[in-house]
Amino acid sequence: MAPPALLLYADTQRSADMRYFCGFEVHDPFIALQIGSKKIGVFNALEFGRARKESDLDEVLPLESLQVRFRARHPDARPGAADLIAVLAESRQLKAFRVPEDFPAGLLEKLRATGLAVTVVDGPVFPQREIKTAREAAAIRAGNACAAAGFAAAERLLRASTIRKDRLLYDGKALTSERVRFAIEVACLQTGGIAADTIVAGGNQACDPHMRGTGPLRANELIIIDIFPRMAATGYHGDMTRTFLRGRASEPQRALVAAVRAAQTAALKVLRAGVKGNAVHQQCLDIFSARGFETRHTPKGSIGFFHGTGHGLGLAIHETPRISVADNILQRGAVVTVEPGLYYPGLGGCRIEDVVQVTGHRPKMLSKYPYDWELT
Secondary structure, eight states, X not given: OOOOEEEEEEOTTTOHHHHHHHSXXXXXXXXEEEETTEEEEEEOHHHXXXXXXXXXXXXXXXXXXXXXXXXXXXXXOOOOHHHHHHHHHHHTTOXXXXXXXXXXXXXXXXXXXXXXXXXXXXXXXOGGGGBOOHHHHHHHHHHHHHHHHXXXXXHHHHHHOEEETTEEEETTEXXXXXXXXXXXXXXXXXXXXXXXXXXXXXXXXXXXXXXXXXXXXXXXXXXXXXXXXXXXXXXXXXXXXXXXXXXXXXHHHHHHHHHHHHHHHHHHHXXXXXXBHHHHHHHHHHHHHHTTXXXXXXXXXXXXXXXXXXXXXXXXXXXXXXXXXXXXXXXXXXXXXXOOXXXXXXXXEEEOBEXXXXXXXXXXXXXXOOOOOEEO
C-alpha cells in the first residue's frame, strides 16, 4: 500500500526541505504536495508565473482556483491555509497526509479538525538530501569560494592594521569584530553570497564557539573567523573557519594551533565511505589527548574540545550526517565539514574548518584557503 501524500507548507528561506523540493526561491509559505513521484505546488498570482518557469515541480496550480471553490460553499468566510488544503485534498481524493517534523503545529491541528488524517514523519522526509549530486557539490564549492573571498578581505584588514601596545588600529581607529565582519559581508555579497551571522571572535570571546564577537580586536590574540554564506543563486551554503593572530604568537598558542591542524589532518586521512563518524571524531580526540590538551566541563563552561568534528552541509548549514560521538556510517557522496577546535580562556581558541565530499578513498576537497595564521 502506498504511503499517504507528503504535504509541505513553508517558505524556502526557512525550510531547506521546501527549497530542495521545489527547486527555486519563494519567500512566503505555500502549499506543496508529493503524490507518488509527482510534485505539485500551489501559488498565488504573484508567484504563479515564476513557478511555472523556474521550479522543478511537475504541476503548478493557481491558489485562486482553490479560493473560488471554497467560497462557492462558504460565501461569507475567508479561507485559511487549512481550508484550502482541505479543498485540494478533496479534489484529489486524498484523505491523509504525511508532514515533516517542523510542520506548523497550528496548521496541523486545523487540518485534523477538517477530518484529514495527518501523520508526522519520524526523521527526514527527504533522506536523499544527505547524498549530494555533482551539481550540488559544485554549488557548495561555490559557497566556499565565496567564504574564501571573505577570508581574503578579513586578512587584508588584519595585515594592514597597526599595533599600538596590545591594540589593533586601522585608519587610526580600533579594529573591531564589527569592522572585520562588515568587510567579510561585503566581499561575500560581491561574490554572490549572503554571509549572515559571521563569527569574528578574538581572545576569550572565541572560547564560546558560536559567539559572533564584538568590540576591539587585540594584537597577539587568537581570532576565530567562521564564514558560512548562503549563495543567492542556488541556496547552498559554504562553511569555512580559519584562525588568525596579528602580531607575535606565544609558544603555547603555536602548540594549540598546531594541535588543531594535526587533528584536522588526521581526521581527513580516515574519512571515507563506510567509516563511522565516531571513528573520525576519535582521531581528533586522540591527537588532543596525546598533546596534552584535556577537555573538562566546569560550572562556568567547558574547555578543550567539546563539540563534534563535523556536520553535513548543503541547503541547510547543519544537516545530516554528523561526525561526532554518534556511530552513523558515512556514505559516499555526503558532504561534511571537518572542524576540530580547542578553547581555553586565557590562552584563546582555535578552530580550522574545511568541507569535503565523502568518496571511497581520499575525500574530495570542496574548500580552499591558506592556513597561514600568524600575521607578523
